[in-house]
Amino acid sequence: MAAYKLTIGDASRLIASGELTPSELLKSLLDRIERLEPSLEAWVTLDIEGARATAEDLTSEIEKGVSRGPLHGIPVGVKDIFYTAGLKTTMGSPIYRDFIPSRDAVSVARFRDAGAVIIGKTETTEFALADPAPTRNPWNLEHTPGGSSSGSAAAVSSGMCPTALGTQTGGSVIRPASFCGIVGMKPTRDLIRRGGVYPLSWSLDHVGFFTRCVDDAAMVLGALTDGDHLDYHPIDRLEPPRLGMLRGYFQENADENVWDGFEAATMSLRDAGARVEEVSLPSTFKLIHAAHRVILASEAASVHEENFKERMTDYRVNLRGLVASGLLVPASEYLRARRLGGRFVEELEAVMRDVDCLIVPSAPTPALRGLESTGDPAFNAPWSLSGYPVMTVPSGITEDELPLGFQIIGKLHGEKHLFGVAKWCEGVFSFENAPREPSEMA
């Protein structure tokens, strides 16, 4: 198998045993990038020389018998709103076109300490809102990869790197992961520290990441958190889980492809022994999207207020509208939204008391045609507001050969258990599809 196709787990074993060096793995990925990047546009900045030098150092370490753990020598992508010391960080905005941070974001520093090789910075929508990046979906170049972590999702999906950092404020990890047929994770809010990540809305922002399987996600989370007290990998074997299925709002707002695929996936879990029961959402849910919007607009306005006054024309239409509307929100409205979020969390705890996880589709549609919209975060925003950990696992493809994602919501700080459930579901779905090779594409 070509090295670029390896999961982190497999690459890690080969590196540890000396059958593959970090430099060889990097070369395979860089060849892949050279081949695919012109059509996918997943990267803003590549640091090929820096990555090669790091990979050589890590190769020498291994030869001396030193291993930093499962991420030793693993190349990674970093969304372009994470500070990277000495490496341009644009936020997807002309305002930061030439900005070079002097320090690393906390999560980037953790990646480096764990032996990861930073290949470069991946495309993001403008300041991680909704004004699209140029990136295309590896499954079909006419379709969006989703956003805001567009480049990270496309890069992992297409075999340019086995994992990449993203962020989620509405649905910016789970939706692109689902659109690109890979695993996405947004852990409990602040479990991965946000220091050095440009904020969009600090009450809602989460650091998350992409991988191609659940085992890899557990390894990555271990490297990104303090983790003294928790080992996420190997994932505990689990009895068939008890899953709380949500209909109502989700069924009403999902397109036919998505809901049929979700029902089919759920049926396959049932057949494999999972107990799936319908649960009802708390009464606060019907106001949760409005609350999310008010918090997002208010905090984004607070973040951008100064830049906005001086350089309004450097903002694109979505963020410009959000900041302008956010500046008009009264504090009492903002605080009502925050308090509603608190009540939602309390009620959610009660709803989840008798199940392991909640399940809903990862997005209302598969990846949309065209690059004008990165899709709708409505199926993800409630969990960004609640701060609960979420994963998406690919569960099937549509007739048009676009992947579908299965969203699993865990309990606060219940990552260990969420991994168990996600791995169990992944085993049942046995999703083996990958995007077609570019040579096969139209």
Added chain:
Amino acid sequence: MAAYKLTIGDASRLIASGELTPSELLKSLLDRIERLEPSLEAWVTLDIEGARATAEDLTSEIEKGVSRGPLHGIPVGVKDIFYTAGLKTTMGSPIYRDFIPSRDAVSVARFRDAGAVIIGKTETTEFALADPAPTRNPWNLEHTPGGSSSGSAAAVSSGMCPTALGTQTGGSVIRPASFCGIVGMKPTRDLIRRGGVYPLSWSLDHVGFFTRCVDDAAMVLGALTDGDHLDYHPIDRLEPPRLGMLRGYFQENADENVWDGFEAATMSLRDAGARVEEVSLPSTFKLIHAAHRVILASEAASVHEENFKERMTDYRVNLRGLVASGLLVPASEYLRARRLGGRFVEELEAVMRDVDCLIVPSAPTPALRGLESTGDPAFNAPWSLSGYPVMTVPSGITEDELPLGFQIIGKLHGEKHLFGVAKWCEGVFSFENAPREPSEMA
């Protein structure tokens, strides 16, 4: 010595050894209350029957050899914004005149579990803002005891109970403690959980308490927190501390009595071996009172918005003005204030790097004459915004025989160390004064 004069530490030892029963201690305090309450008006509601029954149960437990720890059989007062199951809780407002909660606040429940005897509910300003309670200062009935925790401070100062719960959003624990010549403490924000306390401004609210010595404070904090990992009592013996003295704003705004007393107290600490160095406040400090006000107004408006629309005339002038102004604050202004608070904390960390604690006077004035104003929280509000733990220790009296408080600011979660510093200072000050007996008063 009459039992009502005992510290918690002394009463506790006598109870443990069988020389004093919880019922006897309670009787001494109830006699004291009967004698002083008509002139002090410290209590909204007394639960004499309930307290007697609890004291009897706790007396039986001790006779059977069961002790719940240092608070076993200790009578306490509870500010009337803490929920007390089955006991009226008015918030100092006609809106809640007849409100009887069905559950205890977390801190009240912890007191009960620790064997404390709830005597009753103490007077508070309206909803813990600034519209005064009828309570008078035990040192001089013509003067305010301070607020908002007016009744708790007066009750502990006058020997009606050895400790009482209060809250602080601006300066509502430290200021009345200082005005009444006792020890007051506001630990790190949320170290004592706020569940069941009526909010004034949830980003600023702290649960705190009053005692007559630092040792007692350490015992009380132990009972009110989870404390599995921390034992506050006995307090660690300390080398002479390094203290960071703040001038500037504080010297400019302190009246002559206060600043002279503070300089004298500081000099006595120096003479005893403390290293006192002047430190400068961070640049954000000059905006900190404005930020505090914006947060307080916005959040109070959010808390009271609904009641306010229906019952505006049931609000007194201070809170009415605060809510009305808070409803006009834009979210961007509120969020700017919150973010300023964050920067202040970061800068404060740097300022405190080379000292154990900061020191400033506990209030700009001694207890003011008249009951119209409870005094100015300006010397306390910055630490309520920062969430840092603070104690006040009485350090002297003015020519008019009004006590002066010495405010000590510790580091976040540095309570153990703060107790050490406060006890060291208390030892140097040797403040032995107590309010004159009512018979001696004019």
